[in-house]
Amino acid sequence: MSHVKLYIPGPVEVSPDTYAAMAQPMIGHRGKGFQDLYAEIQPMLQSVFGTTRQVFLSTSSAWGVMEGAIRNLVRKKVLNCCNGAFSDKWLDVSKRCGKEAEAYQVEWGQPVLPEEIDKRLATGAFDAVTFIHNETSTGVLSPIAEIAALKKKYPDVMFITDSVSGFTTVPVNFDELGLDVLLTGSQKAFALPPGLALFTASEAAMERASTIGDRGYYFDFLEFRANGEKNMTPSTPCISLIYGLRHQLQKMKTEGLENRYARHARLNGMVHEWVKKHGFEFFAPEGYRSKSLTCVANNKNIDVAAFIANLKKDHSLIIDGGYGKLKGKTFRISNMGDESDESITNLIAALDDALAKLN
Numbered sequence: 001m002s003h004v005k006l007y008i009p010g011p012v013e014v015s016p017d018t019y020a021a022m023a024q025p026m027i028g029h030r031g032k033g034f035q036d037l038y039a040e041i042q043p044m045l046q047s048v049f050g051t052t053r054q055v056f057l058s059t060s061s062a063w064g065v066m067e068g069a070i071r072n073l074v075r076k077k078v079l080n081c082c083n084g085a086f087s088d089k090w091l092d093v094s095k096r097c098g099k100e101a102e103a104y105q106v107e108w109g110q111p112v113l114p115e116e117i118d119k120r121l122a123t124g125a126f127d128a129v130t131f132i133h134n135e136t137s138t139g140v141l142s143p144i145a146e147i148a149a150l151k152k153k154y155p156d157v158m159f160i161t162d163s164v165s166g167f168t169t170v171p172v173n174f175d176e177l178g179l180d181v182l183l184t185g186s187q188k189a190f191a192l193p194p195g196l197a198l199f200t201a202s203e204a205a206m207e208r209a210s211t212i213g214d215r216g217y218y219f220d221f222l223e224f225r226a227n228g229e230k231n232m233t234p235s236t237p238c239i240s241l242i243y244g245l246r247h248q249l250q251k252m253k254t255e256g257l258e259n260r261y262a263r264h265a266r267l268n269g270m271v272h273e274w275v276k277k278h279g280f281e282f283f284a285p286e287g288y289r290s291k292s293l294t295c296v297a298n299n300k301n302i303d304v305a306a307f308i309a310n311l312k313k314d315h316s317l318i319i320d321g322g323y324g325k326l327k328g329k330t331f332r333i334s335n336m337g338d339e340s341d342e343s344i345t346n347l348i349a350a351l352d353d354a355l356a357k358l359n
């Protein structure tokens with residue numbers, strides 16, 4: 001079977017051992033088999049989230065929980081920090097949920113800064129803030145610890161964090177950071193197929209949710225908690241993906257989180273060396289560059305579409321040609337998930353070859 005290996009920043013490549021782990025006979029989601037599976041993965045999830053709280057499994061892509069967090073937690077007004085495609089869309093989603101929402105708009109490619117959030121929260125107008133830890137469209141990593149530290153100053157504001165493409169590539173410790181919601185998705189660094197979102201929420205978030213009448217059902221945080229206490233989910237979950245999740249969590253445990261972070265930093269560094277060697281520039285400024293993907297600025301004005309076509313035709317792999325309005329002006333290379341020194345070395349050889357063939 002011909003197979004095009006994915007180096008796009010989501011969905012990422014899924015390893016054969018993960019598919020094998022997913023191929024289990026189906027079980028009922030209200031029976032002991034499922035409850036045992038749920039209970040088995042819960043401590044591993046808590047360890048990667050850095051929390052003693054429940055970690056919830058949502059059968060949806062990450063957007064489900066991103067919308068759900070707005071519906072559960074915003075009473076007064078939400079500040080949406082916008083610095084790329086995903087974060088900009090979160091503002092739109094807030095409005096579509098009928099919430100008062102305002103953007104803290106940053107130019108694409110730049111990070112979200114704590115002092116700017118502070119200034120806006122100081123107005124007292126907001127009771128929730130959303131921000132994206134790793135903006136996948138631009139390859140920008142915003143300073144999560146400094147932003148989360150503002151929670152102490154604004155205890156009544158809900159701090160809602162998307163670390164969909166940053167999670168498990170750099171440390172994100174929910175309890176230590178003191179966030180209210182931390183959410184991620186299966187098809188980024190977890191290297192699972194899409195369709196599963198994971199999140200945890202603070203006690204304050206649960207209290208806020210209990211005061212909101214129109215939370216809906218499918219993403220109701222209180223339903224997740226009540227079912228989670230019984231090792232179940234509110235509705236029928238994607239059980240096959242949860243088998244895959246168990247497998248990936250076991251792999252993370254074996255590797256060790258610190259080693260996993262170091263691996264992502266090292267592989268990301270290899271891609272960065274390739275960028276510099278060829279005279280390309282980074283779209284994100286120094287100090288704010290993602291460790292899970294590289295967003296390369298097309299300062300050399302290469303034909304990005306032809307470059308990607310060469311990679312696909314000659315090497316059976318693809319990278320991404322730039323998100324939305326950045327199409328052709330940037331290209332993105334993922335190093336997240338199950339990638340290794342060997343696979344990134346092969347990728348770099350392919351990038352060299354495909355680039356040489358353009359000239």
Ligand SMILES: *Cc1c(COP(=O)(O)O)cnc(C)c1O
Nearest residue numbers: 061062063086134136164165185
């Ligand atoms: C991929 C991604 C999402 C959206 O995930 P879906 O699975 O498409 O819902 C949200 N935020 C970030 C930062 C992402 O990278």
